[in-house]
Amino acid sequence: MRICKKINEVREEIRKIKKENKMIGFVPTMGYLHKGHISLIRKAKIECDYTVVSIFVNPTQFGPNEDFERYPRDIERDIKILKNEKVDLLFNPDTQEMYKEDFKTWVYVDEYSDILEGKFRPGHFKGVCTVVLKLFNIIQPDKAYFGLKDAQQLIIVKKMVDDLNVPVEIVECETVREKDGLAVSSRNIYLSKEEREKSICLYKALKKMEDLIKNKKIYESKILIEEGKKIIEKEKNVELQYLEIVKISNLKRIEKVEKDVIILGAIKIGNVRLIDNIVISML
Amino acid sequence: MRICKKINEVREEIRKIKKENKMIGFVPTMGYLHKGHISLIRKAKIECDYTVVSIFVNPTQFGPNEDFERYPRDIERDIKILKNEKVDLLFNPDTQEMYKEDFKTWVYVDEYSDILEGKFRPGHFKGVCTVVLKLFNIIQPDKAYFGLKDAQQLIIVKKMVDDLNVPVEIVECETVREKDGLAVSSRNIYLSKEEREKSICLYKALKKMEDLIKNKKIYESKILIEEGKKIIEKEKNVELQYLEIVKISNLKRIEKVEKDVIILGAIKIGNVRLIDNIVISML
Numbered sequence: 001m002r003i004c005k006k007i008n009e010v011r012e013e014i015r016k017i018k019k020e021n022k023m024i025g026f027v028p029t030m031g032y033l034h035k036g037h038i039s040l041i042r043k044a045k046i047e048c049d050y051t052v053v054s055i056f057v058n059p060t061q062f063g064p065n066e067d068f069e070r071y072p073r074d075i076e077r078d079i080k081i082l083k084n085e086k087v088d089l090l091f092n093p094d095t096q097e098m099y100k101e102d103f104k105t106w107v108y109v110d111e112y113s114d115i116l117e118g119k120f121r122p123g124h125f126k127g128v129c130t131v132v133l134k135l136f137n138i139i140q141p142d143k144a145y146f147g148l149k150d151a152q153q154l155i156i157v158k159k160m161v162d163d164l165n166v167p168v169e170i171v172e173c174e175t176v177r178e179k180d181g182l183a184v185s186s187r188n189i190y191l192s193k194e195e196r197e198k199s200i201c202l203y204k205a206l207k208k209m210e211d212l213i214k215n216k217k218i219y220e221s222k223i224l225i226e227e228g229k230k231i232i233e234k235e236k237n238v239e240l241q242y243l244e245i246v247k248i249s250n251l252k253r254i255e256k257v258e259k260d261v262i263i264l265g266a267i268k269i270g271n272v273r274l275i276d277n278i279v280i281s282m283l
Numbered sequence: 284m285r286i287c288k289k290i291n292e293v294r295e296e297i298r299k300i301k302k303e304n305k306m307i308g309f310v311p312t313m314g315y316l317h318k319g320h321i322s323l324i325r326k327a328k329i330e331c332d333y334t335v336v337s338i339f340v341n342p343t344q345f346g347p348n349e350d351f352e353r354y355p356r357d358i359e360r361d362i363k364i365l366k367n368e369k370v371d372l373l374f375n376p377d378t379q380e381m382y383k384e385d386f387k388t389w390v391y392v393d394e395y396s397d398i399l400e401g402k403f404r405p406g407h408f409k410g411v412c413t414v415v416l417k418l419f420n421i422i423q424p425d426k427a428y429f430g431l432k433d434a435q436q437l438i439i440v441k442k443m444v445d446d447l448n449v450p451v452e453i454v455e456c457e458t459v460r461e462k463d464g465l466a467v468s469s470r471n472i473y474l475s476k477e478e479r480e481k482s483i484c485l486y487k488a489l490k491k492m493e494d495l496i497k498n499k500k501i502y503e504s505k506i507l508i509e510e511g512k513k514i515i516e517k518e519k520n521v522e523l524q525y526l527e528i529v530k531i532s533n534l535k536r537i538e539k540v541e542k543d544v545i546i547l548g549a550i551k552i553g554n555v556r557l558i559d560n561i562v563i564s565m566l
Contacts, residue, residue: 104394138448163386163388164390167420
């Protein structure tokens with residue numbers, strides 16, 4: 001596996017690969033790789049001829065009081081995992097390589113970025129869009145792989161790619177879960193044993209809501225959300241940040257479940273924020 | 284010359300051209316082509332194997348009280364000119380093709396966009412950056428050609444390309460002028476005979492300032508600007524909007540002329556806004 005820390009090195013490598021007409025698959029990550037990332041990488045490996053993974057903890061998507069400094073990092077372990085998966089290239093730039101001192105250009109998706117996660121993390125999606133577009137311009141992949149666990153991010157990146165005519169196909173991949181249903185996340189490592197037990201309440205709430213829709217034919221968002229909230233509120237020391245039912249195409253709230261919707265939620269346990277979601281496909 | 288109105292048609296054509304490893308040159312325009320555009324096209328023709336021109340009067344770079352509706356258009360005449368120049372492809376989309384109803388994504392360069400032209404045309408450069416990036420993503424050129432006449436636009440596009448790692452080389456081209464020095468512009472057609480005569484005062488002011496720097500060794504911005512203003516203020520019914528001396532690298536105002544600076548000005552004659560600039564290279 002080739003490891004590049006500089007943009008110019010990557011460009012040179014990509015130029016060669018492009019000349020060979022190979023299809024390039026790209027998995028952007030912030031490292032501390034887990035089963036979720038590995039599922040993205042394996043999908044890329046199957047669909048493409050050349051697989052690039054980036055590891056970059058992007059400072060511009062963290063708020064001033066967020067966990068940028070303590071975000072888990074273990075590059076040696078990550079490299080072992082990537083080599084094991086036979087990834088072709090790891091792009092692992094440092095902050096100065098990605099953001100020069102006088103960096104001034106930003107990309108954002110209006111409206112989509114100010115709701116749900118965006119309400120609790122102002123500026124987060126502007127940082128995400130900007131870094132994703134930079135990475136796309138550096139790697140120039142044919143396909144890029146994103147997990148549905150960060151559903152709002154996925155929907156916003158797809159919207160950006162569509163609006164800006166970015167020549168990259170966005171491939172969405174299922175959320176990978178632990179045995180009890182907790183969505184895998186690099187941030188799960190923050191959880192104490194007790195917190196880990198409580199953490200499952202968000203997934204339980206989502207599954208309860210899904211059950212009410214699919215089996216009890218309850219379609220009113222207000223009722224569904226109330227039922228979901230009850231499950232989360234039962235847990236002590238768990239703060240519900242949001243639980244909303246929105247259209248998957250534009251993230252707009254709906255009063256009644258129709259067609260394709262997504263239920264998204266975020267909770268805070270101690271200092272740890274966890275998000276999850278469930279897509280409901282109505283036939 | 285191939286004429287495409289649809290993004291998908293362009294993509295298909297570009298894919299073929301890329302496979303042949305041809306170098307693609309791109310000249311984005313708003314049409315109503317003049318000597319300035321032609322000089323860009325000829326430079327592209329010399330440097331590249333395949334030349335694409337776009338004609339798109341971009342609504343998002345016009346303010347609500349600006350001249351979007353009455354901006355001069357003559358596509359038949361433009362097509363003749365482009366055929367004559369042996370341009371390979373004209374991309375001439377309509378507004379709906381470029382901006383779908385629910386368009387939400389914007390690109391902007393902070394600080395650079397709020398000064399000079401940006402002060403008088405709020406949102407202008409956000410519209411410019413967004414459409415230029417879209418066009419780059421559609422055409423995927425190796426080189427793109429911009430005139431120095433719109434110097435702030437050129438500097439902002441270069442900054443965007445640099446910050447976002449866009450794989451396009453920006454080529455800057457000298458301002459083309461009428462015999463008396465007026466910078467050629469599609470908007471010059473708005474000028475009455477009397478206004479046309481007055482219009483030269485901006486260029487005269489810029490040349491006076493250049494003369495003071497180069498021959499009189501006067502380097503204080505304040506004095507230079509005062510001298511320039513005098514020339515413009517002599518003309519009746521000409522409103523000076525700004526006249527500033529800034530660093531060419533970051534558009535920041537300087538007190539004393541050192542190294543590479545650019546003097547930029549804008550005037551309004553009746554309803555017509557005209558801009559011009561002059562680059563001063565200090566050895």
